[in-house]
Amino acid sequence: MHEMTLMGEVREIVVQAAKQHKFTRVKRVVLEIGQLSGVQAEAMRFCFDVVMEDTPAAGAKLEIEEIPGRAWCNRCGKEVEITSRVEPCPECMGMPGKIVQGMEMRVKGLEVE
Template identity: 50%
Template sequence: MHEMALCEGIIGIVEDEARKRSFSKVKVVCLEIGVLSHVAPEAIQFCFEAVAARTIARDAKLEIIETPGTAWCMACSTNVEIRQRYEPCPSCGSHQLQVTGGEEMRVKELEVD
């Protein structure tokens, strides 16, 4: 389960920010996860609680925002939204799509004390 390692990275980011900005408690961690990232939001939620248990984020609420997948269609020169890789262009039906977004996962914001 790679989500556990991802959550350890998230906590690392939170702890680095706590050192830089001198806060002592994290109330909310807002995380963006792209639909093409191969990250299961439910697994992240579960793993986050386990990893955060003995950290500055132990009581923090994890808010997950799912971001859409986007691609450039080479056939019709259109930016399109996609839900998964290798699906056809919703505009023209071509499979000549280059993914341009939705693969990322990032900490968008923190609510702290």
């Protein structure tokens, strides 16, 4: 499962941060997931507890913020909201040129003790 691998990366970030900033327990992990990233928030929630076992984030609360997809449409000359990478521009039905936002998956913050 793709999400399992991603959560492994999140685990790595948490472990490194704990070492660097010398905290021992994480109470809350905030993740940002772009709507166009293909990452399923539900699947991330599902594997969180298992992957975070034996780390400072064991038993922590997972919060997921979904970032809406935005693309630049050359035809309209502006940014438009899209929900998938293959979706046309909602205003002119042309294919938007460049994804501006929504491809990311990152750790936004950690609340530590």
